[in-house]
Amino acid sequence: MSVIVCFIDGVGLLPTPAPPWTTAHLPSLTSLLGAVPHSNLLIDQPNLYFRAIDATLGVEGLPQSGTGHTSLWTGVNASALLGRHYPAYPAPSQRPMIAEQSLFAKVQQLGRTSLIATVHRDNYWDLVAKREQRATAAAFAAQVVDLALPATPEWRNGQAVTWDITGAYLQQWGALAGLPTISAHEAGLRLGRALRLADFVHYECYLPDFVGHRRIAETPERTLELIDSMLGALISQMQTNDSLIVVSDHGNLEMIEHTSHSRNPVPLLVVGANAQRAAKVEDISQITPLILDLLSIEI
Ligand SMILES: [Zn+2]
Secondary structure, three states, X not given: OOEEEEEEOOOOOOOOOXXXXXXXXXXXXXHHHOOOOOOOOOEEEOOEEEEEEEOOOOOOXXXXXXXXXXXXXXXXXXXXXXXXXXXOOOOHHHHHHHHHHOHHHHHHHOOOOEEEOEOOOOOHHHHHHOOOOOOOHHHHHHHOOOOOOOOHXXXXXXXXXXXXXXXXXXXXXXXXXXXXXXXXXXXXXXXXHHOOOOOEEEEEEOHHHHHHOOOOOOOHHHHHHHXXXXXXXXXXXXXXXXXXXXXXXXXXXXXXXXXXXXXXXXXXXXXXXXXXXXXXXXXXXXXXXXXXXXHHOOO
16 A cells, blocks of 8 residues: 655635636546535545645744645644744755654655655756755655655656646746656556555645746646646556545635735545545644554554
8 A cells, every 4th residue: 555645836725616626627526526625625534535724834924835845744833833934945944854854754764665756857956056956845855865856767757747747837948848748647647656666655746836826827727627637547546545645735826816825725635545534634734644644554
């Protein structure tokens, strides 16, 4: 059995079904949930759990990815610890804590293996050293256990997925020049194959936050449709006792008339035989404990 987390950056929920959730065509999610996702939707079934969880972490202001990702991949409330939300990448002062509380180190302590499925830039750590790239919380958490970061060779070989799902937006930016793009369905199949290679698979999709900020010219609906297609293909590849966790770090995409983050709650979707273990999760700092809990269940 394996666990995969599909992180979708900047996706919040509104109190009632509303655009873009209602205007997007989401066959996988709506057939799975029997409803359009919104923050008052609660599904608590043996193989399926869905609810909105808090991303504000008890701290004023708009939640941000630096502290959000750090909270997600350490199990520590990074915003409360820092006293504020910190944007984009982890606060330098929190890097020692990320190394100490790394999700991947905790998975290793359980005797389980991890695999990162997100494509990174080639020579990522060299670029970080040269200050041409800032490292994510997941990358710092991976570094402490020497976990490999896949790059363009793995993308080419069908072993990893870019943060924009298809590679098309990265190609427009010149970041994947000359490499073929894939469908969202193929991205999901790739993540499904990764499930057979490790006990824990970690994938990060930043596309919705970029679209929410209007940094990528794509509609919120089409963005949700790509996620839906990817998740549908991934779920089709899951085996008995595999678990899928889908979670975000803060709202953004759901506020179609705004270009900034929101304090809306974010979706927590868990698919798999032990989905109801997610019932105790209240906020995004409790995702690491959930992952470890699911990995601790003996089959
Ligand atoms: Zn953002």
